[in-house]
Amino acid sequence: MDKLVIRGGNRLVGTIPISGAKNAALTLIPCALLTDEPVTLRNLPRLADIDGFQHLMTQFGVSVAIQGGRPEDFGRVVTYEATRLTSTVAPYDLVRKMRASILVLGPMLARAGEATVSMPGGCAIGNRPIDLHLKALEAFGAEIELAQGYVKAVAPGGRLPGGEFDFPVVSVGATENALMAAVLAKGTSKLFNAAREPEIVDLCNLLVAMGAEIEGIGTSDLVIHGVDRLHGATYRVMSDRIEAGSYACAAAITGGDVRLEGASAHDMASTIHALRNIGIEIDEDKNGINVRAPGPLKATNLTTAPYPGLATDMQAQLMALLCKAEGTSVLKETIFENRYMHVPELNRMGANIETEGRTAIVKGTDVLTGAEVMATDLRASMSLVIAGLAAEGETTVRRLYHLDRGYERLEEKLQLVGADIERVGDD
Ligand SMILES: CC(=O)N[C@H]1[C@@H](OP(=O)(O)OP(=O)(O)OC[C@H]2O[C@@H](n3ccc(=O)[nH]c3=O)[C@H](O)[C@@H]2O)O[C@H](CO)[C@@H](O)[C@@H]1O
Numbered sequence: 001m002d003k004l005v006i007r008g009g010n011r012l013v014g015t016i017p018i019s020g021a022k023n024a025a026l027t028l029i030p031c032a033l034l035t036d037e038p039v040t041l042r043n044l045p046r047l048a049d050i051d052g053f054q055h056l057m058t059q060f061g062v063s064v065a066i067q068g069g070r071p072e073d074f075g076r077v078v079t080y081e082a083t084r085l086t087s088t089v090a091p092y093d094l095v096r097k098m099r100a101s102i103l104v105l106g107p108m109l110a111r112a113g114e115a116t117v118s119m120p121g122g123c124a125i126g127n128r129p130i131d132l133h134l135k136a137l138e139a140f141g142a143e144i145e146l147a148q149g150y151v152k153a154v155a156p157g158g159r160l161p162g163g164e165f166d167f168p169v170v171s172v173g174a175t176e177n178a179l180m181a182a183v184l185a186k187g188t189s190k191l192f193n194a195a196r197e198p199e200i201v202d203l204c205n206l207l208v209a210m211g212a213e214i215e216g217i218g219t220s221d222l223v224i225h226g227v228d229r230l231h232g233a234t235y236r237v238m239s240d241r242i243e244a245g246s247y248a249c250a251a252a253i254t255g256g257d258v259r260l261e262g263a264s265a266h267d268m269a270s271t272i273h274a275l276r277n278i279g280i281e282i283d284e285d286k287n288g289i290n291v292r293a294p295g296p297l298k299a300t301n302l303t304t305a306p307y308p309g310l311a312t313d314m315q316a317q318l319m320a321l322l323c324k325a326e327g328t329s330v331l332k333e334t335i336f337e338n339r340y341m342h343v344p345e346l347n348r349m350g351a352n353i354e355t356e357g358r359t360a361i362v363k364g365t366d367v368l369t370g371a372e373v374m375a376t377d378l379r380a381s382m383s384l385v386i387a388g389l390a391a392e393g394e395t396t397v398r399r400l401y402h403l404d405r406g407y408e409r410l411e412e413k414l415q416l417v418g419a420d421i422e423r424v425g426d427d
């Protein structure tokens with residue numbers, strides 16, 4: 001298995017292109033199930049999760065055509081065509097590798113009147129149940145049965161009537177599934193306390209481009225007027241606010257000066273706010289942001305929350321940055337119950353972090369030291385890379401399959417700005 005070897009200490013300077021957002025792409029791709037016409041997505045990141053999702057789409061008889069895209073380019077253009085669905089079953093073997101596979105449930109049910117999807121199970125960052133996905137679909141009229149680890153959902157009479165659902169907890173995935181189910185329902189549906197992450201706005205924009213009728217886009221109350229059919233569309237995936245935030249942390253920890261080309265300051269306002277509190281200078285323009293670390297990093301307190309709050313997907317990377325800040329920072333993780341798996345690994349690199357339940361106390365230190373570390377999940381992996389870039393000596397990060405789920409050609413992008421990082425085969 002490959003590993004990353006990082007020799008820390010280089011100041012990052014230059015430009016990093018930001019890719020299309022993984023978490024948007026993973027909800028835009030299943031929209032192709034909603035129509036028999038082609039749906040073309042531009043700026044799709046080249047990631048293991050996207051390949052996995054495409055594989056799942058072919059399982060349903062969807063044709064997947066990758067156009068152009070030179071190997072040296074970031075992103076690519078892919079057309080999905082679900083002229084006729086040959087299966088409505090998402091098997092365990094494909095779903096277990098990628099939680100986001102549950103996002104085929106809503107659109108498949110809307111298009112085919114039935115869907116059978118393996119339960120995704122837990123993962124390193126927490127239990128991650130799907131009860132809200134199922135409750136929202138039931139509120140729209142679906143009949144749901146759980147058997148042998150599978151969810152079987154049926155729309156009586158072949159089409160959901162639509163309905164209302166008030167989310168007791170904000171859920172990105174459940175909002176996405178409910179939206180994709182409601183757009184083809186017979187009647188009007190309402191969602192209250194829906195997630196309003198930028199990726200949900202991206203999803204709504206594609207659905208509208210396909211002919212859906214949605215009111216309240218960007219707010220937590222959505223009204224969806226079901227239509228009889230949707231048509232194809234061509235759509236550009238939004239830029240990845242978490243990838244951009246991660247590279248901002250990487251630049252900042254090295255005292256660097258980096259432009260993140262294509263980053264959307266609007267979508268990552270909470271991360272920018274946190275970085276400014278840490279003493280990082282950020283200039284925004286319509287094509288990207290510039291990140292500069294002019295002096296010592298300052299401690300700050302951070303609490304993750306649904307959008308527009310601080311994204312839980314940024315917690316680990318900001319924590320790595322705060323390991324080198326002057327003073328003590330207190331972080332609170334409110335979204336997932338087990339998202340501090342990077343803490344013992346960062347401590348092995350000389351960080352001073354203590355956790356108590358959902359709170360982490362980070363005492364800043366002058367020196368981090370290179371070490372052999374093990375990545376446990378996607379953002380935890382990135383936090384170790386960030387620490388490694390500022391550490392004295394060599395850091396080796398293993399289990400790169402986590403990083404490859406969510407960072408398009410990470411080492412190439414970091415090399416562009418002067419990092420000493422390489423991917424090597426394990427011996
Ligand atoms: C592919 C994708 O877009 N993944 C993102 C998505 O995950 P995902 O959509 O899985 O996360 P959710 O927003 O659903 O989870 C938020 C909270 O709701 C809980 N919950 C969720 C669903 C449910 O049916 N029941 C329930 O209790 C979860 O356990 C968690 O505590 O949003 C998360 C929160 O911003 C991000 O960290 C993930 O990167």
Ligand SMILES: C=C(OP(=O)(O)O)C(=O)O
Binds near residue numbers: 099125378379406
């Ligand atoms: C947790 C994440 O992704 P997923 O929901 O795909 O596991 C993430 O992107 O940080």
